[in-house]
Amino acid sequence: MKKVGFDNEKYLGEQSRAIIERAQSFGNRLYLEFGGKLLFDMHASRVLSGFDPNVKMRLLQKLRDCADILLCIHAGDIERKKLRADFGITYDADALKLIDDIRDWQLDVAGVVVTRFDDQPSVRQFMRRLERHGIRTYTHRPIKGYPANLDLIVSDEGYGANSYIETSKPILVVTGPGPGSGKMATCLSQLYHAHRRGMHCGYAKFETFPIWNLPLKHPVNVAYEAATCDIADFNLIDPFHLEAYGQTAVNYNRDVEAFPLLKRILGRIMGDNVCYRSPTDMGVNRAGFAISDDAAVRHSANQEIIRRYFRYHCEYAMGFAVRETVDRIETIMEACDLQPEMRDVVGAAREAADGARRASGKGHDGVFCGAALGLGEGAIVAGRNSPLMHASSSVVLNAVKRLAGVPREIPLLSEHVIESIARMKQEVLESRNASLSLDETLIALAISATQNPTARVAIEKLRELRDCEVHLTHMPAPGDEAGLRRLGVNLTSDPNYASRELFVT
Numbered sequence: 413m414k415k416v417g418f419d420n421e422k423y424l425g426e427q428s429r430a431i432i433e434r435a436q437s438f439g440n441r442l443y444l445e446f447g448g449k450l451l452f453d454m455h456a457s458r459v460l461s462g463f464d465p466n467v468k469m470r471l472l473q474k475l476r477d478c479a480d481i482l483l484c485i486h487a488g489d490i491e492r493k494k495l496r497a498d499f500g501i502t503y504d505a506d507a508l509k510l511i512d513d514i515r516d517w518q519l520d521v522a523g524v525v526v527t528r529f530d531d532q533p534s535v536r537q538f539m540r541r542l543e544r545h546g547i548r549t550y551t552h553r554p555i556k557g558y559p560a561n562l563d564l565i566v567s568d569e570g571y572g573a574n575s576y577i578e579t580s581k582p583i584l585v586v587t588g589p590g591p592g593s594g595k596m597a598t599c600l601s602q603l604y605h606a607h608r609r610g611m612h613c614g615y616a617k618f619e620t621f622p623i624w625n626l627p628l629k630h631p632v633n634v635a636y637e638a639a640t641c642d643i644a645d646f647n648l649i650d651p652f653h654l655e656a657y658g659q660t661a662v663n664y665n666r667d668v669e670a671f672p673l674l675k676r677i678l679g680r681i682m683g684d685n686v687c688y689r690s691p692t693d694m695g696v697n698r699a700g701f702a703i704s705d706d707a708a709v710r711h712s713a714n715q716e717i718i719r720r721y722f723r724y725h726c727e728y729a730m731g732f733a734v735r736e737t738v739d740r741i742e743t744i745m746e747a748c749d750l751q752p753e754m755r756d757v758v759g760a761a762r763e764a765a766d767g768a769r770r771a772s773g774k775g776h777d778g779v780f781c782g783a784a785l786g787l788g789e790g791a792i793v794a795g796r797n798s799p800l801m802h803a804s805s806s807v808v809l810n811a812v813k814r815l816a817g818v819p820r821e822i823p824l825l826s827e828h829v830i831e832s833i834a835r836m837k838q839e840v841l842e843s844r845n846a847s848l849s850l851d852e853t854l855i856a857l858a859i860s861a862t863q864n865p866t867a868r869v870a871i872e873k874l875r876e877l878r879d880c881e882v883h884l885t886h887m888p889a890p891g892d893e894a895g896l897r898r899l900g901v902n903l904t905s906d907p908n909y910a911s912r913e914l915f916v917t
Contacts, residue, residue, distance in 0.1 A: 414788065414879075416462035417708030418699075423467060426698035428474045431618070434696050435478070435583050437687075438614030441606065443599040444479075444696075446587040447619040451513050456620050457879075458719070458902060459635045460703065461712040469517050472585065479583040480522040481514060483507060484593040487529045490538050494590070500897065504538050506589040511547065522579055523548035527594025530554065550575035552594065552601060559673055566680040571604035591643075596674075604681050612685075615678065617667075617694045622647045624661045624692050625700040631713035633662055634748060638720040641740040642733060653690035661692040714748065715881075718755045721745055722904035726887050729907040755904065757883040760784035760792045762906075764803070765885040768796035779886070781910050783807035785901070786881040787814065797910075798847065800830060803884060804892035805853035808877070808899070815873040816866075824867045825853070826860045849891025877901055886910035 435442035448456070450468055457465040464470065472479060488494075489503040501509065511521050524542055526535055529551040539549045552574040557564055564570045577584075584602065586595045599615050606613045621636035633647050650663040652671060671691040678686045688694050703709055724741045727733035745751070753759055765782030772780065783795045783803035793814050795806025809824055818824070833856060834846035848856060854874075861867040878900035886908045888896065896903050 414461050414712070415705060415708035417703060417705035417712065418460040418462040419702045419704045420462070420464045420467050420470075422704075423699060423702035424471055424474060426701050427471055427696070430696045430698050431471075431475065431583065431616075432478070434614070434616045439612035440582045441611060441613035442583045443602050443606075443613065443615050444583055444585050445595045445599050445615070445617045446585045447595070447617065448621070450510065450587050453620070455635075455639055455716070456699075458716045459621075459632055459709065459713045460699070461708045462704075469514075469519075472519060473517060475583065475585075476519060478581050479585050480579040480581045481519060482522050482577060482579075482584055482586045482598065483510065483524045484527055484586060484588040484595050484598050485524065486588075486593050487526050487532055487535045489590070489593070490526075490535045491532045500894070503589045508541075510589055521547065522584070523550055523577055525550045525552055525575070525577070525594070525598050527552045527597060528554045548577075550577055552598065559670075559677075562673075562676060562680060566604065566677060571601040571681075572608070574598075574601040574605075576605040577602065600677060600681070603678075607681050614682070614685075614687075615694070616696050618696050620697060620699050622662045622664055623700040624650070624663060624695060624697060626662065626703075628660075628662050629747075631710045631717070631748065634744060635713040635716045635720075636664070638717045638741060638744050641720065641724060641737045641744070642727075644736075644740065650690050650692045653692040656689040656693075661690070663691050667691040714750055715755060717741075717744060717748060718750055718752060719902065719904050721750075721752060722755075722883075722906070725907040726905055729887070729909075755881070755883065756790075757784040757786050757792060757881050758904075760794050761883040761885050764794035764796045764807075768798075779910060782885040784883050785811045785877070787811060788880070800834075801848040801853055802850060802889065802892055802910075803886075804850040804882075804888060804896060805848050807882070808850060808874075808895075809853065809857075809870075811877060811880075812870040812873040815876055816869045818866055818870065822866060824860060824864070824870050825856050826864065829856045829859050849889055850895030851891040854895055874899060 431444065451466055453465045453468065457463045472481065485503060485507050494503045507524065514521055524547060526539060526549065529535060542549050555565055555570045559565065586599050588595050603613060603615050622633040626633055628647055628649060637646055646665050647662055648665060648668060650661045650668060653659060653661040668691055675686065675688065721741050724733050724737050728738050761782040761784035764784060765780045768780040768782065781797040781803035783806065784792050785807045786792050793807060793810045795803050795810050797803040810820065813820060830848065833848060833852055837843040838846045857867055857871060861871055880901050882896060882901045882903045884905040887905050887910065889910060
């Protein structure tokens with residue numbers, strides 16, 4: 413079991429109080445920019461060991477009587493079909509999923525704002541779909557000269573031209589499926605309209621990372637830099653906070669760079685009521701106060717940095733990342749004195765691949781894949797590819813056998829089922845590779861369980877793999893990646909291809 417370093421209950425208490433107090437300071441009317449992932453915040457869960465990835469939804473449940481939820485999505489993300497990597501779905505699909513998830517928590521969405529809307533046909537189709545499901549939609553168009561032209565921005569032709577969303581509760585939580593969704597601009601637009609109506613209200617920002625009251629080079633804050641290497645974010649001491657209060661606080665470059673302009677915009681809207689002297693002042697993040705074991709979160713944050721190292725190298729190999737991104741993560745690794753092999757499952761996976769190569773007697777000819785899965789307390793199981801199945805399939809079956817106490821030599825899958833699937837793949841689907849991916853293996857396991865009690869026991873153990881660490885010596889095929897994602901493991905891989913073929917299904 414991983415050491416728990418974060419106290420969710422303390423966090424809920426601290427965070428809900430901070431938000432309510434901030435709303436009360438503005439006459440009980442607050443537009444709250446809610447950054448990060450509202451649900452399934454797996455980065456926070458990996459970095460702050462013990463962090464509930466859905467704790468922010470629990471927070472909103474505590475605030476349900478005083479908070480409405482507004483969802484923002486950038487029109488360009490819909491048009492480009494931008495992907496959310498952890499789920500493998502587009503941002504518009506993620507917005508729909510987020511609405512369903514919010515409803516599952518007995519909460520509702522006050523509406524969806526499509527930001528920087530420019531009459532894109534695909535965006536109009538998305539909006540029609542929402543409207544036909546009874547969800548209110550609003551559009552905010554690009555403001556010419558944004559963000560430099562303050563006279564236009566803070567006017568009836570700027571923020572005033574945007575749709576105003578009427579809400580009845582004191583707090584409006586403005587969130588979105590990813591960065592750049594227009595959350596801040598939506599809050600400021602609402603603020604403009606509200607002040608034009610004579611309402612006393614304010615703006616605040618909720619972000620989990622970086623954590624302002626941890627040291628600048630604390631691994632938790634460095635892990636945020638590692639997670640944003642692709643957009644070149646970096647942390648720094650908030651110079652405005654230091655000048656105003658003589659206290660050090662950590663923020664990130666974009667918030668610090670934007671603060672002078674944001675303060676001027678707030679001044680235009682709110683007049684003398686602006687109380688913020690630094691970007692840190694705007695935040696209501698209390699995560700740092702809920703860290704219960706600093707050593708535990710330092711370790712888990714360092715492990716996340718290593719995971720990001722593997723991810724960016726794989727994205728570079730696939731053409732998704734540029735060399736500068738890889739250089740940034742390597743610089744971070746060096747500064748933190750971290751090595752890829754400090755991830756325990758890496759060595760075991762590579763050893764499994766070497767074992768497959770030695771057993772084949774083919775030297776360096778052929779492709780040999782290894783996989784390793786950590787079960788906690790230092791226990792690691794390994795697997796390798798074969799003519800029957802992929803390395804991911806092998807390691808998952810070996811892991812559930814270990815958890816169920818099934819001897820390794822006892823098969824979980826019926827030989828007839830494996831042969832039937834392989835024959836269909838080759839003869840009917842005309843696949844070049846008959847071995848079973850993890851997705852196919854899990855289906856085969858379910859079929860075998862109808863006749864094999866041992867397979868039924870093994871299936872029950874699959875849920876215990878959630879949050880386990882997995883490493884592959886090759887980038888996963890689509891069926892392996894999908895299966896591992898559904899199992900909820902923390903996956904990394906070496907930046908190698910599992911096949912010499914360019915097109916893999």
